[in-house]
Amino acid sequence: xxxxxxxxxxxxxxxxxxxxxxxxxxxxxxxxxxxxxxxxxxxxxxxxxxxxxxxxxxxxxxxxxxxxxxxxxxxxxxxxxxxxxxxxxxxxxxxxxxxxxxxxxxxxxxxxxxxxxxxxxxxxxxxxxxxxxxxxxxxxxxxxxx
Amino acid sequence: xxxxxxxxxxxxxxxxxxxxxxxxxxxxxxxxxxxxxxxxxxxxxxxxxxxxxxxxxxxxxxxxxxxxxxxxxxxxxxxxxxxxxxxxxxxxxxxxxxxxxxxxxxxxxxxxxxxxxxxxxxxxx
Numbered sequence: 001x002x003x004x005x006x007x008x009x010x011x012x013x014x015x016x017x018x019x020x021x022x023x024x025x026x027x028x029x030x031x032x033x034x035x036x037x038x039x040x041x042x043x044x045x046x047x048x049x050x051x052x053x054x055x056x057x058x059x060x061x062x063x064x065x066x067x068x069x070x071x072x073x074x075x076x077x078x079x080x081x082x083x084x085x086x087x088x089x090x091x092x093x094x095x096x097x098x099x100x101x102x103x104x105x106x107x108x109x110x111x112x113x114x115x116x117x118x119x120x121x122x123x124x125x126x127x128x129x130x131x132x133x134x135x136x137x138x139x140x141x142x143x144x145x146x
Numbered sequence: 147x148x149x150x151x152x153x154x155x156x157x158x159x160x161x162x163x164x165x166x167x168x169x170x171x172x173x174x175x176x177x178x179x180x181x182x183x184x185x186x187x188x189x190x191x192x193x194x195x196x197x198x199x200x201x202x203x204x205x206x207x208x209x210x211x212x213x214x215x216x217x218x219x220x221x222x223x224x225x226x227x228x229x230x231x232x233x234x235x236x237x238x239x240x241x242x243x244x245x246x247x248x249x250x251x252x253x254x255x256x257x258x259x260x261x262x263x264x265x266x267x268x269x270x271x
Contacts, residue, residue, distance in 0.1 A: 005248045009255045011262040021262055029261035031254055035246075105258065107251050112244050 008106035015096040018103040019079035022094065023048045027059070038068055052076050056084050169213035174198055175206050179215060179232070186231035 011018055021029075027045030030036070037043050042060040044067075049055050052073055060067035071084035071092065081095040090111045097104045170176055174196050181187060181195045193203035207230060210216040217233045220226075 003244075005244060005251060007248060007251045007255055009259050011259050012266070013262055018262065021265060022258060025261065025265070029254075029257045031250075031257055035250060036254075105255065107255065109247060109251065112247060 003112050004108060004110040005112060006106060006108040008104055010099055010102045010104050012102045015079040015098050015103045018105060019096050022096070022105065023050065023078075023082065037070065042067070046070075048082070049073065050076060050078075169209050169215060172206065172209075174202070175210055178203070178206060178210065182216065182230060182232045186229050188227055188229055192230065 013021070026048060030046050032043050032046070033040050037046075037058045039058075039060075043058050044062045045059045047057050047059055047065060049057070052075065054073045054076070055069045056071035056073060057065065058068045058070050059065055069087070071086040073082065073084045074091070075081060075083035075093070079096050081093060083091060083093040085091055090109050093106075093108045093110070095104075095106045095108075097106070170179070177196045178192050181192060187195070189203055189207060190200055192207070193200045196203060196206075198206070207216065207218070210230075211218060215233060216230055218228050218230050220228060
């Protein structure tokens with residue numbers, strides 16, 4: 001059972017620049033849709049507050065930079081790594097390691113097995129006969145809609 | 147950079163729902179799933195528990211097997227008797243969700259890589 005996920009890429013820039021592009025320009029490359037932020041229709045950009053204890057923000061108001069907090073920064077170690085804790089207590093670590101001709105960027109999200117706690121636990125312990133009521137509820141809702 | 151895990155869970159469940167919605171739209175089949183949740187059972191026992199005929203239960207079980215919710219095996223004590231059980235999907239929903247998290251991060255790194263390429267000429271290394 002995999003309870004963490006790690007993915008990585010090598011990009012053709014040094015760690016310093018890679019770190020800056022990743023953090024300072026996150027709003028330019030990060031995919032914003034219903035599965036990556038809470039309310040993508042309000043999102044105008046994303047930003048990191050570049051310090052431990054800072055916020056990873058889903059920005060709704062570009063003049064103030066305020067919006068919704070997506071995570072709280074636990075490690076801020078340019079140009080080597082950052083780590084933040086997301087709203088569901090998953091740790092997300094991003095590391096930048098120099099390799100020949102570039103930088104290996106690795107994103108690891110840990111704690112998936114415990115998330116969301118109640119749902120994951122029920123799935124783990126009981127499986128389909130607990131999930132079934134969800135289906136039943138969904139069926140009922142669909143029936144009511146038609 | 148964070149993933150909306152609630153959204154992903156919902157997406158995972160809805161994906162699963164789309165493939166099983168027909169199977170579970172029927173109250174007899176939902177009751178059958180409940181019974182199988184307590185352990186494997188023969189078709190005749192399931193018919194009894196659901197208060198339906200064996201022929202009707204046979205049709206319901208065919209639908210449930212088609213949905214992937216239920217497996218069948220041939221009883222070792224009686225080669226002609228089929229024994230039904232819930233498929234071992236206890237972790238499937240969670241795994242499905244984790245797979246989505248992975249796919250989402252892969253996509254984000256693809257996008258970051260493309261962004262690095264776009265910005266490559268803008269600043270000397």
